[in-house]
Amino acid sequence: xxxxxxxxxxxxxxxxxxxxxxxxxxxxxxxxxxxxxxxxxxxxxxxxxxxxxxxxxxxxxxxxxxxxxxxxxxxxxxxxxxxxxxxxxxxxxxxxxxxxxxxxxxxxxxxxxxxxxxxxxxxxxxxxxxxxxxxxxxxxxxxxxxxxxxxxxxxxxxxxxxxxxxxxxxxxxxxxxxxxxxxxxxxxxxxxxxxxxxxxxxxxxxxxxxxxxxxxxxxxxxxxxxxxxxxxxxxxxxxxxxxxxxxxxxxxxxxxxxxxxxxxxxxxxxxxxxxxxxxxxxxxxxxxxxxxxxxxxxxxxxxxxxxxxxxxxxxxxxxxxxxxxxxxxxxxxxxxxxxxxxxxxxxxxxxxxxxxxxxxxxxxxxxxxxxxxxxxxxxxxxxxxxxxxxxxxxxxxxxxxxxxxxxxxxxxxxxxx
Amino acid sequence: xxxxxxxxxxxxxxxxxxxxxxxxxxxxxxxxxxxxxxxxxxxxxxxxxxxxxxxxxxxxxxxxxxxxxxxxxxxxxxxxxxxxxxxxxxxxxxxxxxxxxxxxxxxxxxxxxxxxxxxxxxxxxxxxxxxxxxxxxxxxxxxxxxxxxxxxxxxxxxxxxxxxxxxxxxxxxxxxxxxxxxxxxxxxxxxxxxxxxxxxxxxxxxxxxxxxxxxxxxxxxxxxxxxxxxxxxxxxxxxxxxxxxxxxxxxxxxxxxxxxxxxxxxxxxxxxxxxxxxxxxxxxxxxxxxxx
Amino acid sequence: xxxxxxxxxxxxxxxxxxxxxxxxxxxxxxxxxxxxxxxxxxxxxxxxxxxxxxxxxxxxxxxxxxxxxxxxxxxxxxxxxxxxxxxxxxxxxxxxxxxxxxxxxxxxxxxxxxxxxxxxxxxxxxxxxxxxxxxxxxxxxxxxxxxxxxxxxxxxxxxxxxxxxxxxxxxxxxxxxxxxxxxxxxxxxxxxxxxxxxxxxxxxxxxxxxxxxxxxxxxxxxxxxxxxxxxxxxxxxxxx
Numbered sequence: 001x002x003x004x005x006x007x008x009x010x011x012x013x014x015x016x017x018x019x020x021x022x023x024x025x026x027x028x029x030x031x032x033x034x035x036x037x038x039x040x041x042x043x044x045x046x047x048x049x050x051x052x053x054x055x056x057x058x059x060x061x062x063x064x065x066x067x068x069x070x071x072x073x074x075x076x077x078x079x080x081x082x083x084x085x086x087x088x089x090x091x092x093x094x095x096x097x098x099x100x101x102x103x104x105x106x107x108x109x110x111x112x113x114x115x116x117x118x119x120x121x122x123x124x125x126x127x128x129x130x131x132x133x134x135x136x137x138x139x140x141x142x143x144x145x146x147x148x149x150x151x152x153x154x155x156x157x158x159x160x161x162x163x164x165x166x167x168x169x170x171x172x173x174x175x176x177x178x179x180x181x182x183x184x185x186x187x188x189x190x191x192x193x194x195x196x197x198x199x200x201x202x203x204x205x206x207x208x209x210x211x212x213x214x215x216x217x218x219x220x221x222x223x224x225x226x227x228x229x230x231x232x233x234x235x236x237x238x239x240x241x242x243x244x245x246x247x248x249x250x251x252x253x254x255x256x257x258x259x260x261x262x263x264x265x266x267x268x269x270x271x272x273x274x275x276x277x278x279x280x281x282x283x284x285x286x287x288x289x290x291x292x293x294x295x296x297x298x299x300x301x302x303x304x305x306x307x308x309x310x311x312x313x314x315x316x317x318x319x320x321x322x323x324x325x326x327x328x329x330x331x332x333x334x335x336x337x338x339x340x341x342x343x344x345x346x347x348x349x350x351x352x353x354x355x356x357x358x359x360x361x362x363x364x365x366x367x368x369x370x371x372x373x374x375x376x377x378x379x380x381x382x383x384x385x386x387x388x389x390x391x392x393x394x395x396x397x398x399x400x401x402x403x404x405x406x407x408x409x410x411x412x413x414x415x416x417x
Numbered sequence: 418x419x420x421x422x423x424x425x426x427x428x429x430x431x432x433x434x435x436x437x438x439x440x441x442x443x444x445x446x447x448x449x450x451x452x453x454x455x456x457x458x459x460x461x462x463x464x465x466x467x468x469x470x471x472x473x474x475x476x477x478x479x480x481x482x483x484x485x486x487x488x489x490x491x492x493x494x495x496x497x498x499x500x501x502x503x504x505x506x507x508x509x510x511x512x513x514x515x516x517x518x519x520x521x522x523x524x525x526x527x528x529x530x531x532x533x534x535x536x537x538x539x540x541x542x543x544x545x546x547x548x549x550x551x552x553x554x555x556x557x558x559x560x561x562x563x564x565x566x567x568x569x570x571x572x573x574x575x576x577x578x579x580x581x582x583x584x585x586x587x588x589x590x591x592x593x594x595x596x597x598x599x600x601x602x603x604x605x606x607x608x609x610x611x612x613x614x615x616x617x618x619x620x621x622x623x624x625x626x627x628x629x630x631x632x633x634x635x636x637x638x639x640x641x642x643x644x645x646x647x648x649x650x651x652x653x654x655x656x657x658x659x660x661x662x663x664x665x666x667x668x669x670x671x672x673x674x675x676x677x678x679x680x681x682x683x684x685x686x687x688x689x690x691x692x693x694x695x696x697x698x699x700x701x702x703x704x705x706x707x708x709x
Numbered sequence: 710x711x712x713x714x715x716x717x718x719x720x721x722x723x724x725x726x727x728x729x730x731x732x733x734x735x736x737x738x739x740x741x742x743x744x745x746x747x748x749x750x751x752x753x754x755x756x757x758x759x760x761x762x763x764x765x766x767x768x769x770x771x772x773x774x775x776x777x778x779x780x781x782x783x784x785x786x787x788x789x790x791x792x793x794x795x796x797x798x799x800x801x802x803x804x805x806x807x808x809x810x811x812x813x814x815x816x817x818x819x820x821x822x823x824x825x826x827x828x829x830x831x832x833x834x835x836x837x838x839x840x841x842x843x844x845x846x847x848x849x850x851x852x853x854x855x856x857x858x859x860x861x862x863x864x865x866x867x868x869x870x871x872x873x874x875x876x877x878x879x880x881x882x883x884x885x886x887x888x889x890x891x892x893x894x895x896x897x898x899x900x901x902x903x904x905x906x907x908x909x910x911x912x913x914x915x916x917x918x919x920x921x922x923x924x925x926x927x928x929x930x931x932x933x934x935x936x937x938x939x940x941x942x943x944x945x946x947x948x949x
Binding site: 265 | 419420423424427428430431534535536537538547552553554556628629630632637638639642666670671673674677679681682
């Protein structure tokens with residue numbers, strides 16, 4: 001998601017200062033948390049005592065990407081605080097420790113090693129690269145990794161024990177969005193532009209497969225580094241190729257730059273610009289050229305604007321990141337974690353995972369996430385992709401699409417009521 | 418073919434922007450021998466100051482910009498006295514590393530103050546449809562950038578070529594000890610250079626922010642292109658900085674349409690390495706005089 | 710300051726140094742040197758390599774720290790700041806010429822004038838060029854492309870254009886052919902006399918100093934000793 005991108009952008013960033021920033025950042029490693037005391041209560045499990053449940057996250061808190069990443073764990077912390085204020089979960093308070101990894105996979109791994117023997121579970125945070133670096137260690141240790149923001153398929157496909165995510169992979173999203181576009185506007189030609197997020201080749205190839213099997217055609221594709229300074233050349237190529245659809249999977253700021261270049265060069269496609277949840281970020285809203293709004297359709301993991309009834313909506317309202325989809329995802333994910341803990345009678349790691357794997361159409365955060373379903377072999381929870389359009393300074397849902405990793409799924413989208 | 422011509426024209430437009438960032442770096446390098454790696458963050462800071470004057474103080478953009486320019490000039494002078502001047506005899510490498518440190522510090526301050534809600538939509542100075550050449554549309558802001566780049570280059574070139582201050586800058590850059598021995602006020606001149614380069618940075622930041630989106634790390638991805646452009650042009654030549662940057666803009670944009678977007682960056686890296694290996698003085702730069 | 714701008718001083722007390730001590734760390738180079746250069750006087754300082762000749766000039770220019778009982782120009786103490794010293798009308802032509810190689814000769818002269826706070830560059834330039842006409846054809850050339858002798862001539866002109874009361878020249882003869890040394894020495898001294906500028910000239914070449922200077926001192930063991938210029942034999946043996 002936007003989180004992942006912004007950080008990769010910094011890594012790919014060209015300035016020498018950036019390189020040094022990262023090098024320096026990488027040197028000031030965080031120290032692992034204090035050793036946990038697994039004491040006797042009703043259960044004996046790492047990070048769980050009679051009155052405390054210890055959770056942890058490794059998050060990008062330093063470096064230029066911190067600003068976009070931090071809201072997800074900040075929002076989760078707000079939610080845990082609220083739960084604690086209301087008496088905790090079955091009398092246990094949630095202790096949530098967040099260590100900085102500076103979006104460095106090695107530091108993330110070091111943080112995780114410090115957590116394995118003292119914390120009950122890892123809360124997902126920013127980033128495909130860090131998630132890919134730590135998931136095997138967590139899975140081997142049997143430590144739950146709940147709901148990372150990740151675009152790397154191998155982390156969840158095939159399902160690794162203990163690693164569960166809510167958000168659909170970008171490759172599945174591009175496929176879904178092409179299907180939506182063809183349903184809405186009729187099949188046609190597509191031009192795909194991606195930033196290297198997660199596995200971008202498959203994001204292109206899945207879009208192509210769906211287009212070709214749906215009676216359309218694939219014109220061309222382009223891969224742009226995050227933080228590309230000038231999208232004009234790619235806009236010119238698109239103008240010349242003259243496709244019906246532009247399909248994109250790009251970070252928030254890059255999405256806005258790209259869309260703005262399409263507007264400037266009169267290169268908007270005939271039918272629509274179809275994007276993934278990566279574009280659904282405050283950074284897109286604050287920067288895009290509104291002349292493009294009518295043609296832009298993004299897949300979103302969450303309902304936007306969120307339901308006013310939802311605790312997270314209320315919790316974040318008026319704060320710094322009230323309208324930030326990243327913060328909403330962080331808070332709603334925390335809601336899901338708390339719900340899973342509540343539903344687990346004997347709180348052990350294995351039981352917690354069993355609870356989540358048993359979820360079928362579970363409404364964990366009504367009005368933000370659609371109902372989620374997991375199984376022992378399916379570790380991606382959301383089965384619905386919302387289609388949103390930018391409307392002024394917020395996104396609004398205009399349709400819901402069934403989303404599935406099954407290539408042949410062809411149930412159609414339904415307009416939002 | 419039309420596509421390549423259009424890409425080349427768009428490359429000129431973006432190259433002028435790279436070149437303007439390059440001016441400030443070249444000017445400082447010419448007169449103090451220091452490659453200022455903080456130039457990008459100074460530019461961003463200037464853009465943020467102008468933006469804060471518009472949004473927090475409610476000033477119109479055209480009033481905010483001159484105030485931001487003056488403030489950044491003063492800030493540049495302060496930077497010189499606080500960061501650069503103490504133990505200035507430590508050598509240019511030491512000073513260059515200090516500029517890297519300054520860049521990180523400014524970045525952290527901007528992240529702290531403005532980072533949480535970045536990026537911000539930034540007002541353009543001019544609106545309008547711009548003009549179309551071949552199939553490429555040059556928006557009004559791009560034309561403004563081209564015009565400002567041309568004016569700044571002429572002004573700076575005239576400053577170095579025809580004024581006493583410019584001559585003093587050049588003498589100081591070439592032989593700082595001799596310049597001091599002859600009575601040039603080295604401290605005052607260096608402070609003025611830092612002030613001027615901070616002002617140039619702010620001009621670039623304000624012009625760039627509408628298309629790059631205002632965020633603390635806004636300038637980072639531009640610096641590779643800028644440094645390649647000024648190395649290609651010769652680190653000491655202002656027209657070279659512009660020429661080199663425009664070449665970099667054209668080559669990378671044409672490479673993008675000919676091959677792929679990634680090829681654009683690869684070609685720029687290749688140019689940088691080849692120039693440094695084959696012609697380190699660049700296209701218009703002067704060979705360093707041998708010092709005995 | 711005003712003296713430097715309005716023309717060389719014809720009155721005043723010139724340079725006065727008493728009991729000057731200078732060292733680089735523990736190595737003491739000058740041990741209580743005393744020296745005086747009257748206004749308009751041409752004084753040569755001879756001495757072997759490493760005797761501290763260049764150090765003496767750098768100290769006067771304010772480039773090096775020192776202690777002294779007295780270090781004044783026209784009765785006012787000289788600060789340890791080259792800009793202030795030039796402002797007092799004491800200008801240093803450094804060893805090795807130190808041209809701004811990428812600047813033209815004209816631009817080199819201008820830098821000298823800027824440093825010396827010359828208000829009327831054109832007049833100062835005319836005055837110097839009239840006395841050193843050999844420079845005129847080189848004005849448009851890059852200084853780095855000149856021969857050593859030409860550069861030395863320009864270096865002297867660059868110092869004189871600041872209208873100093875006292876010009877200090879370090880190793881004018883270094884690396885130059887005997888004929889170049891002869892002509893440049895002659896023109897430099899003649900120009901100083903014409904302008905009434907004092908000259909403090911340090912050089913290894915005692916013969917050339919003896920030929921042109923009013924007075925000669927020998928720098929040995931960190932102090933300055935007067936040399937009897939009438940005694941040819943003494944001159945020839947001073948280094949030994």
